Amino acid sequence: MPATSPDLLERIIGVTPDSPLGNLRSQRPDIVRHTQSSHEVLLCPADPGGLSLSERALIAACVAEASHHPALTRHYRQLLAERGDPPQTQRLDTILRHVNRVATAPRTAQPAHIDALRAQGLSARDIVALTQIVAFVSYQVRAAIGLALLAEGHAS
Amino acid sequence: MKATSFTLEAVDWAPWLEPVAPDTATPAQRAALQASPQAGSAYFRTLANDVDSLAERSPLFHAVMYVPRGLKRAERELATVVTSIVNGCIYCSSVHARRFVELTKQPEIIRALYEQGLDTPLPPRLRAIVDYAAKLTREPAAMTVSDLAPLRAAGMDDLEIHDLTNAVAMFANANRLMQTLGEPVLPDSAAPPAGA
Numbered sequence: 289m290p291a292t293s294p295d296l297l298e299r300i301i302g303v304t305p306d307s308p309l310g311n312l313r314s315q316r317p318d319i320v321r322h323t324q325s326s327h328e329v330l331l332c333p334a335d336p337g338g339l340s341l342s343e344r345a346l347i348a349a350c351v352a353e354a355s356h357h358p359a360l361t362r363h364y365r366q367l368l369a370e371r372g373d374p375p376q377t378q379r380l381d382t383i384l385r386h387v388n389r390v391a392t393a394p395r396t397a398q399p400a401h402i403d404a405l406r407a408q409g410l411s412a413r414d415i416v417a418l419t420q421i422v423a424f425v426s427y428q429v430r431a432a433i434g435l436a437l438l439a440e441g442h443a444s
Numbered sequence: 445m446k447a448t449s450f451t452l453e454a455v456d457w458a459p460w461l462e463p464v465a466p467d468t469a470t471p472a473q474r475a476a477l478q479a480s481p482q483a484g485s486a487y488f489r490t491l492a493n494d495v496d497s498l499a500e501r502s503p504l505f506h507a508v509m510y511v512p513r514g515l516k517r518a519e520r521e522l523a524t525v526v527t528s529i530v531n532g533c534i535y536c537s538s539v540h541a542r543r544f545v546e547l548t549k550q551p552e553i554i555r556a557l558y559e560q561g562l563d564t565p566l567p568p569r570l571r572a573i574v575d576y577a578a579k580l581t582r583e584p585a586a587m588t589v590s591d592l593a594p595l596r597a598a599g600m601d602d603l604e605i606h607d608l609t610n611a612v613a614m615f616a617n618a619n620r621l622m623q624t625l626g627e628p629v630l631p632d633s634a635a636p637p638a639g640a
Contacts, residue, residue: 312602315514318507319610322500329496337494356585390624395532397624399460412461416494419624420501427617433584434609438602440589 295320296327297428300359301436309439323431330421331367338414342374343383344421350384351391351425360429379408383418390422447534447628450558452551455538459626463489470495479503490625501617508607508614515600515607518547519573523608526577527615529557535628536618569598573608580612 295305297320303309313320331344349364374380382404389396405415447455463486464473473492476499477483480491491498509520521544528537541554556564562578572594580587595605622628 308602312606315603316507316511316606316610318503318511322504322507326497326500326504329500333496390620394620394623399627401624402460412493415461416491416625417497419621420491420494420497423617423620424497426620427613430580430584430613430616431610433587434580434606434613437587437589437592438605438609441592 295324296363297323297432297435300363300432301439303435303439307439308442309435312438313435323428326424327428330417330424331364333417337417338409338411339417340374342368342371343380344417345371346374346380347383347387347418347421348425350387351422352429354388354391355426355429357429357432360425360432364425382408383410387418387422390419391426445630447538447630450529450534450537450541452541452545452554452558453538454542454631455535455628456631457485457487457535457622457626458629459486459490461490461493461625464492465489472496472499475499476502481505487622487626491621505614505618508610514603515611518544519570519604520607520611521547522553522570523573523577523611524615524618525554525557526562526574527581527612528619529562530578530581531615531619531623533615533619533623535622536615538628568594569600572598572600576608577612580609581616 298305298310298313301309305314331348332341333344336344345364345368349361349368352360352364386401386405389401402415405418410418464477466474466484466489469477469489469492473495476495477488477492480488480498480502482488488498488502491501509524510517521540524540525537525544528534528540541558545551545554553566553570556566557574562574566574576591576595579591592605595608600608
């Protein structure tokens, strides 16, 4: 499984722990640790509740794709391929429409969008988890890009 | 009443989902809430519906915003205000603009950003922070190594740039949670905020 690498972000950026960037990150151990474990609890939870492991991988892939981050898109597409596509249903359409909205236009969200998710059977926990996945990947994309710029600066 | 403009006044937040009630919270939810900045707030109690993600996010947020050394706290706060302005998050911008003002005693900088926009004239180091935060928020994939040059010219080292990046990234996260699980509301006693 892709998440077995010691640190996903370092793998995505292509740096090693003993590189200048790895040393820089080691000055912020809590950021490294909780970024990695956020990925684990959101994408690989022991109890996924009403949001399946396939749906979680697909949501993350859609956010990475909407954010134009090829390496993270590949990572989440790979995770999805291992888990299999979730069934194409109206529920999935509703979820993905909301995911796209939260990823690209969060200011347009309305209470009716939450009602639409509930009408498809998502619980409060499922809706919070869905939103946390979109929010986490939005964080992860920007952290990865900033780190990659610093690594590029060192390489040149 | 819904808050509809950026402000230096305190703003409340009303959830669109039922928050976890203190008297029915599980031990894990209580522990995750205790580790959050404000255990009793409707926002953190809403996030507690998915307790494992909250339990990881609160220490991540704390590490990004408050861990010592590196980028000054006021500059992290400024970066999060800029991110929140670009995303349109009235609640986050209010909280972190007030933190910036507490730390710097410079409300005029926030007022200029609110009223004149992100292009308002600023000292060079703040200008560099605002530009980096706005672009990383708006179009992360368009960032290039040349976007670091103004930060370097303003004297920032790698750790400061690292901290700035993480503050901006953390508010890509915070704004989305805050804007799509509920809405900013004016406190009952507050007058409508002045200005646009």
